[in-house]
Every structure is written in structure tokens, then in C-alpha cells.
Amino acid sequence: MTDPGGRSQQQSGANGQNGQDGYYGRPVLKRPVWRGYIATYFFTGGLAGASSTLALGARLSGHHRLARSAMLTSLAGMAVSGPLLVADLGKPGRFANMLRVAKPTSPMSVGSWVLTAFAPAAAVAAASDVTGLLPGLGAAGAAVAGILGPAVATYTAVLVADTAIPAWHGAGKELPFLFAGSAAASAGGVAMVLTPVAEAGPARRMAAIAGAIEIAAFRKMEAALGDAGKPYKTGKAGRLARAAEACTATGAILGLAAGRRHRCAAVAAGSLVAAGSLLTRFAVYRAGFESADDPTATIAPQRERVDASGRTV
């Protein structure tokens, strides 16, 4: 009847050569519908979370001036984060539906519940510290916020990794360390800006250590992603990533070199580290959009898996 051997000729056609660019080059995935609010929240939420942990550490180690500025930073970060999150919803009036269920399969649900516990604790701790009222309750709030801080700072990494987008999903093991490092660096940086140099020793060290973690985690992520990590190297996300690393590295080194003696240097160094953290989140955010838009990024690794498994199609 017909010759099955002729089928190989059917692989070429107007619609790409072998399907690597999908259906007329159209994306396989939908890009996120989130706006810049969410990338900004990744920064402000991380800053709030890590700052409360720094505040707790400073409090326990006797750096009371530092503890206060870190706690106020945490509260300010949360005060900005809430409106950012609500503003991004398609139905902002339904923000309370986030607490309608509790789902461990949804990092956004987990995060909503963590924030619900974290934000009041941070508010109580900051208010008690400033007013001097109810010190016992303030201490409890500081403890709760300090302990939940790292969860606030890292759940957002799991949130983006738990999508189908190759540049995010493939970095599921590295993104939490990147976000933790970035959050801690920003907390250290902002505390350097707000605290007299004599009291800011822990903030300087935190900015330097966490900045190093942030840079190392970003590079490790790029290496782990392979081809899927292309958006982090090229285009707008790539530019953001390079600017982030430059800011973080410069700020951390400047802080270590001169942050102990000169307040001006400390303010500049802390600002640079915080700016690096913000740029890191925007780089990750942006890379996800570029990855989602690229059909080959979705198809090629899946095709490799199918071919390696010996399945026929």
C-alpha cells in the first residue's frame, strides 16, 4: 500500500523542521500574569523576614540599637509587602480567600499562612521596642518573627520554582539559597544604613557573608540549569543579574573595608548590597518570563527525556 519509509520526509514543513520551536514558534507555556509588584515583594518580603531574624540575633547578643533598627526595617518591609501582594490580585477584594484553605502543595498558601503569623508578631515586637510597653509580649513577638523570618525569606523561592517554567523549576534546589542569601544581604545592608557604625558590626558581617552566599548561589544556579539558564545570561534578565552581582560585591567589600570607620562608607556599602538584592530578584523574575516565552526551552529537554527513555514519540 504505502511506504512507511517515506515518513521521514514528513518531518520538514512550514511549521518548523522537527517541532523544536513548537507550533509556529508560539510558546508552549503561558507567561506569568504577575506584575512588577511581585518582584518588588520578593525583595521587601525577604528584607522583612531576614531583618526580624537579624533583630532577634542582635537582641540576644546585646546589640540593642541594631535590634531596634532591624525590627523597624522588618515592620516597614511587611507594611509595604501587604499592599503589593493585594494590588497584584485580579480580585483584590478577595485577598482573604488566601486563608480559605491550607494547602502544602501550594507554596502561595503556605506563604499566606506564614505571613499571617509573621506580620502581627513583627508589628508587636517593633511597637513594644519603640514604646517600651509590654516588654514580655514584645519579646515573644520578636522571637516568633525572628524564627519565622527565614521561612518568609525563602518560601517565595519555592513559589517560583513550583511552576512549569524551565528557568525557575530547574533551579528548585538553588533558588531557596539564592533568596535566603539575597534576603539576608539586604537585611544586613539596610541595617548598616540605619545603625551607627559602632553598633553595626553584626550587620556588616551579615551583609558580607550573605552577599557571598547570594553570588555563589546565583552562579551555582546558572551551572545547574545548563541550557535552561540562558535567560540569566542574556537579554534584560542577564543585564539585571550582572548589575546585581556588581552591586552586591562592591557593597560587601566596601562595607568590610571602610564600613567600620566611616558612616558615609557604611551607608553607601549597605545601600549597594540592598540594591544588589533587589536587582537579583528582578533578574530571577524577568528570566522566568523570558524562559516561558521560549518554546524550545520547554520542548528540547522533554524531547531529550522521551528519546532517552526509548519511547517512540
Add this chain to the structure above:
Amino acid sequence: MTTTAPTTTSPTRMGFFTDTSICIGCKACEVACKEWNNVPEDGLNFLGTSYDNTGGLSADTWRHVAFIEQKVAAPSTGPELDPQAPAQAGDSGVRWLMSSDVCKHCTHAACLDVCPTGALFRTEFDTVVVQQDVCNGCGYCVPACPFGVIDKREADGRVWKCTLCYDRLKSDLEPACAKACPTQSIQFGPLDELRERAANRVGVLREAGVADAHLYGADETDGVGGFGAFFLLLDKPEVYGLPPDPVVTTRDLPQMWKAAAGAAAALFGTVAAACLRRR
């Protein structure tokens, strides 16, 4: 994490078998879906690619007919007037692949897993549906879907996708697209029956020389546990814009949480190291 797997208490899992080998590209399914579900107009676009100016599934397109034009060797002898028939070497010709895409109603549905409000739920027919009175438009399901199906309706703020005509099913009616399909390319029924029918159809096609005919999404061991709406395709899935090996994103979530726990510990360690060091 596969908490969304269908419950065993469901009476019968209902689904679609879309047999693209007999799709004629009439788009009756697109129209019937729009009419029945009151899906808004989504732009009068000219895409300049094929007989398809819709492009793909979206918040306002729940059935989408893809048109793929392929250069092939035309059949020179025999009774093959079937445009889908494989070609003989020598002559040049064209073959059309037409395929009506739809939400896959996955066994392990990423959209449902990540939905923080519970708006996305699994019905008594084991289909995946958005409760529009609950959705708050967070948009998490959109990048979670490995097929790029669900999307946000910007003017409305909520996400929308195929409901497998949940309202019609409740009234013992078949979904609008299947009802309107003039060639039975879209078949609706109990999933196990559809799978059996589809396997037979693949056998018939292969016997007739269509060697590349295969089922897409009928395998319960695939990355999403099989589709509630699966397909018979005549070329690789990616040619139709479908991912060749989709995986529910939450499969890897436990490792991600584990990494986050490690990162959280590292953050504690960083604070401790920074605070405890003597000045």
C-alpha cells in the same frame, strides 16, 4: 506531591478522546464552546501563519484548532484520497494536520495543586474546574500548567479555562464541543471506554500504513498521571505545540521544600555567625 489524584469514590471518570486523524478543521468545536459557555471575544487577529488566527488556548479560547501544513511526498497511485494518508516518495505534496486542543484535565493537575484559595477543584466527574466565585486572581495556576492552558482574563481579573461543560454534564448532556463535532473527532465518554476505543483506532490506522499514529496522554504512568482529555496524534506532540513529556510541577515540590529548609538553616547560621563573633 500528588494530593489531587482523583478519589476512588467518584462514580466514573469522564473525559475527551480527540482523534486528530479525522479532524477536518471546521472549528465547530471552538464556536460551540464559545456559544455555550458565553466566552468573550478574544480579538480579530491575523497571525499570518495558517488557517488559524486564534493561535492557542487562552482564558477566552477553551477549544483551539491547530492547522499544521507539512510538505510531503504526494501519493501517486492507489486509492489514497485520504489527505492524512502517508506519502509515496517522489512527488511533492502537502499534508494537513488539524487538531482541536483543549484542557487536559490532568490526573495530577498542577493548576489545582498550586491554587491557594481552593478555587480550582476536582469535580465528581474527575474533571478540573475553576469556581469563579472563589478565584481571587492570584495567577499562580497560569505558569504552573505544563500545557499553557489556563490564563487570566485581564478585564475580569480571574482565571478561566475549559470546564468540560460541567453544567452540561450535570444535566446528562455531552460537552458542547463534542456535540458539535461533525466527524466525531471529539469523543466524550467514560475515560476507560475512550482509552479502549482509542487503542483500537491506533491499531486500525497503523494497519492502514499510518505508522506515526499514536496516543498522547493516555498513559497513566506519564508525568501528570494521564490526561482526562487525551489525543490521537499523527506527528510528534511538539509539532502541535504540545509538550512531549509534561510533568506536574508539584512532583518536585518535596525536594524544593527540603532545599528551602536548608536555606532557612543557612540564614539562621549567617545571623548567628554575624552576631556572636566578638568585636
